[in-house]
Amino acid sequence: MVSPGELRLISELTEEGAEFEPEITDDGAVSYPSVGLILDDSDGDPGEVLDRFAARGVLHDEFVSKVYVCPECDAEGMQYTSVCPACESAHAIEMAVFEHACGYVGPVSDFEGEGEDGYSCPNCEMALQSEDLDGERRYVCQECAEVFDTPDHRLWCRDCLYMFEPGEAIERALYRYSLTDEGEQWLDRHQTARRVIAETLQERRFETEIDTTVTDESGETHPVHVLAEDVLLGERRIVSIDETPDAEGVGAFRELAASVDAHPIVVTTTGTVEAGVAERAEAADLTVLTYQPDGTLDSNYEVIEDTSHHRSVFQRLTAAVDVPVWKGQ
Ligand SMILES: [Zn+2]
Numbered sequence: 001m002v003s004p005g006e007l008r009l010i011s012e013l014t015e016e017g018a019e020f021e022p023e024i025t026d027d028g029a030v031s032y033p034s035v036g037l038i039l040d041d042s043d044g045d046p047g048e049v050l051d052r053f054a055a056r057g058v059l060h061d062e063f064v065s066k067v068y069v070c071p072e073c074d075a076e077g078m079q080y081t082s083v084c085p086a087c088e089s090a091h092a093i094e095m096a097v098f099e100h101a102c103g104y105v106g107p108v109s110d111f112e113g114e115g116e117d118g119y120s121c122p123n124c125e126m127a128l129q130s131e132d133l134d135g136e137r138r139y140v141c142q143e144c145a146e147v148f149d150t151p152d153h154r155l156w157c158r159d160c161l162y163m164f165e166p167g168e169a170i171e172r173a174l175y176r177y178s179l180t181d182e183g184e185q186w187l188d189r190h191q192t193a194r195r196v197i198a199e200t201l202q203e204r205r206f207e208t209e210i211d212t213t214v215t216d217e218s219g220e221t222h223p224v225h226v227l228a229e230d231v232l233l234g235e236r237r238i239v240s241i242d243e244t245p246d247a248e249g250v251g252a253f254r255e256l257a258a259s260v261d262a263h264p265i266v267v268t269t270t271g272t273v274e275a276g277v278a279e280r281a282e283a284a285d286l287t288v289l290t291y292q293p294d295g296t297l298d299s300n301y302e303v304i305e306d307t308s309h310h311r312s313v314f315q316r317l318t319a320a321v322d323v324p325v326w327k328g329q
Pocket residue numbers: 070071072073074075157158159160161162
């Protein structure tokens with residue numbers, strides 16, 4: 001099913017250069033605030049809706065950047081820290097370190113104290129000159145006193161404070177979305193299909209509303225593409241639009257229609273429906289129409305197998321073709 005919210009969303013991108021930009025919220029989450037405002041609650045997560053339309057070729061997804069998600073609590077926006085390789089404390093600081101001939105290694109400040117020049121080794125107590133102390137910059141752990149050149153890398157979560165190796169983080173890519181040429185045609189086809197079915201119902205003396213909501217008995221509102229009412233005859237129609245209606249979507253739409261005392265009309269924009277839909281259409285409490293490329297509506301449609309099944313058959317076929325090529329190399 002294409003929802004009214006989804007159609008509104010895609011139509012927002014018709015202006016030259018129009019894009020949906022990802023934003024990072026204060027708590028590090030990825031969001032598309034403008035998309036959330038356009039969609040209905042029933043459309044679900046804005047990011048998932050955009051992703052789905054990109055997979056269909058309606059939207060182009062351009063990579064922006066990546067964020068890292070906490071493997072413990074799913075929060076986003078990890079902090080980097082270097083840590084001591086011995087005790088994993090982040091409190092390891094780079095400073096001037098001196099190694100005395102006796103083997104003692106420590107920050108130059110450890111050598112301050114006794115001696116003529118004010119310096120001595122805290123281990124062997126040998127007096128030292130300041131020029132002896134040619135310290136080099138190394139890390140000194142303030143927790144366990146380990147001295148080292150290369151710290152380990154960690155990320156830590158600001159929410160649950162869990163610290164972990166960078167490889168453990170869940171990586172999430174951010175994309176911005178724009179309309180493709182194919183998407184423009186897709187939008188035009190679906191918007192025109194909706195206008196044509198509304199006009200057809202108007203010709204039959206229905207009063208129609210496009211992109212509106214219906215309220216069921218429990219007071220819950222549901223978005224619909226077209227609501228048509230004949231007040232005189234007390235008749236209502238609601239319209240759903242889809243590329244290839246499937247049994248599950250149509251079943252839910254029929255239930256909605258029953259709950260608002262309306263007859264359901266399903267318009268396919270490809271002229272195809274899945275097998276389960278055809279069975280329901282035979283039962284006469286459902287009308288299925290095809291929106292033709294010439295801009296007219298037709299009551300004929302083609303029945304195809306489950307589209308998800310088709311996809312898996314296609315993948316198996318691809319795999320079967322790939323194997324001999326790979327083996328031959
Ligand atoms: Zn966390």
